[in-house]
Amino acid sequence: MKNVILKAGINESGKPVLTDKVGNQFECPVKDKANKQKLTWAVKKEAFVKVINKEGGAMSYSVSNSSTDKDWTKDASSMLLDQWLNKPAANVPAEQAEVMAFIQKSPELKPDTLKMQDLKWKYLVRSAMRGKNIMMTGPAGCGKTMAAKTVVNALDRPEFYFNLGATQDPRATLIGNVHFNKESGTFFSESMFVKAIQTENAVILMDELSRAHPEAWNILMTVLDEGQRYLRLDEADGSPTIKVAPGVTFIATANIGNEYTATRVMDRALLDRFIIVEMDTLNASEEFELLTKLFPNVDTKTVNAISEIAHATRVEVKSEVARISTSISTRACVEMTSLVYDGFSLTEAAEVIMYPQYDDAGGADSERTFVKQLVQKFCDDGTDEDLFNTEDVDGADQDQQ
Numbered sequence: 392m393k394n395v396i397l398k399a400g401i402n403e404s405g406k407p408v409l410t411d412k413v414g415n416q417f418e419c420p421v422k423d424k425a426n427k428q429k430l431t432w433a434v435k436k437e438a439f440v441k442v443i444n445k446e447g448g449a450m451s452y453s454v455s456n457s458s459t460d461k462d463w464t465k466d467a468s469s470m471l472l473d474q475w476l477n478k479p480a481a482n483v484p485a486e487q488a489e490v491m492a493f494i495q496k497s498p499e500l501k502p503d504t505l506k507m508q509d510l511k512w513k514y515l516v517r518s519a520m521r522g523k524n525i526m527m528t529g530p531a532g533c534g535k536t537m538a539a540k541t542v543v544n545a546l547d548r549p550e551f552y553f554n555l556g557a558t559q560d561p562r563a564t565l566i567g568n569v570h571f572n573k574e575s576g577t578f579f580s581e582s583m584f585v586k587a588i589q590t591e592n593a594v595i596l597m598d599e600l601s602r603a604h605p606e607a608w609n610i611l612m613t614v615l616d617e618g619q620r621y622l623r624l625d626e627a628d629g630s631p632t633i634k635v636a637p638g639v640t641f642i643a644t645a646n647i648g649n650e651y652t653a654t655r656v657m658d659r660a661l662l663d664r665f666i667i668v669e670m671d672t673l674n675a676s677e678e679f680e681l682l683t684k685l686f687p688n689v690d691t692k693t694v695n696a697i698s699e700i701a702h703a704t705r706v707e708v709k710s711e712v713a714r715i716s717t718s719i720s721t722r723a724c725v726e727m728t729s730l731v732y733d734g735f736s737l738t739e740a741a742e743v744i745m746y747p748q749y750d751d752a753g754g755a756d757s758e759r760t761f762v763k764q765l766v767q768k769f770c771d772d773g774t775d776e777d778l779f780n781t782e783d784v785d786g787a788d789q790d791q792q
């Protein structure tokens with residue numbers, strides 16, 4: 392059995408907690424009197440506490456008042472989280488315990504190539520298992536579609552994919568076509584979406600919902616409403632409806648944020664029908680990790696430069712006096728690294744992937760000049776264009792071809 396040594400104390404919000412050496416804090420659910428007394432004392436004295444993990448998941452505590460416990464445990468999270476936070480209460484039904492265990496273990500189902508916080512991933516898995524309507528939000532190219540597709544794979548349920556951003560005729564895509572002929576009268580050829588919602592336990596991806604035609608949103612209103620869950624085949628009141636089968640989960644993606652003026656502003660009532668899972672943009676070291684994983688053969692210095700450049704654009708966009716209006720996405724970073732893998736220089740990759748995203752109006756003050764300078768800071772491969780020193784002919788030549 393593994394035991395850990397933690398330091399007792401009070402956290403910022405005044406709660407008693409145990410802390411490990413790397414700063415993880417744990418509230419400990421102690422029920423029995425003897426342990427409670429020990430811990431209360433330890434919290435007061437800020438003493439070290441040895442948490443003894445007994446057979447069957449029970450805990451006991453041994454308190455030491457030494458203030459320099461050299462065995463202070465570095466990272467207790469995995470063990471204690473298992474024991475305290477996620478342990479089902481004794482009277483949980485077996486089925487519920489199974490669901491909890493699945494959610495708890497779900498980070499193992501997340502591939503290394505998808506960067507997403509474990510907590511958000513677990514929330515996504517749990518929401519999908521519970522048949523919630525899920526909306527993945529975040530800027531372009533941050534992994535919304537990828538995460539949605541990955542969770543469907545992980546759950547091993549019937550999958551349907553609809554790209555609503557690309558549909559011109561929402562009625563035909565979501566409902567189908569109504570035909571009429573004299574012999575048989577009106578008949579209806581149903582859409583794939585109609586099949587999808589009638590499939591029990593299906594996971595239905597509605598990609599780019601924020602770009603969909605408002606008519607699509609109208610149609611989806613009743614489908615997504617917890618209390619209705621049906622699709623009306625015609626606008627007219629009293630027209631036939633199709634029920635959403637039990638266990639169906641909808642996962643939508645949306646670019647929501649002021650950077651995306653081209654995206655239609657989604658109706659509040661529609662948005663309210665979803666729980667939101669926000670994808671985070673990666674920081675430089677996460678980006679580096681991802682790119683190295685995807686392209687282990689690309690020189691780490693270049694991978695690092697790409698990660699740092701992207702990060703710098705993200706910081707700049709958020710600053711109050713931002714000199715650029717958009718940042719470099721993870722998708723663009725992956726593309727740039729794949730060009731480098733195929734033999735392009737960093738400057739060349741930046742030129743074809745990054746620069747076109749930035750306006751060059753305004754010369755030296757343009758957004759493009761800003762990003763060029765940024766790239767230049769990271770390029771020492773001799774091929775970068777020097778924006779100021781025009782005498783550096785060697786460098787300028789190659790880059791302007």
Ligand SMILES: Nc1ncnc2c1ncn2[C@@H]1O[C@H](COP(=O)(O)OP(=O)(O)OP(=O)(O)O)[C@@H](O)[C@H]1O
Nearest residue numbers: 504505506530531532533534535536537721722725
């Ligand atoms: N968080 C991430 N983890 C791993 N790869 C990522 C991540 N974000 C983006 N990528 C890479 O970028 C590519 C594009 O990601 P994805 O299509 O999921 O973005 P998106 O958020 O759906 O973008 P859009 O808003 O344009 O639809 C992926 O194929 C992957 O290579």
Ligand SMILES: [Mg+2]
Nearest residue numbers: 535536598644
């Ligand atoms: Mg997408």
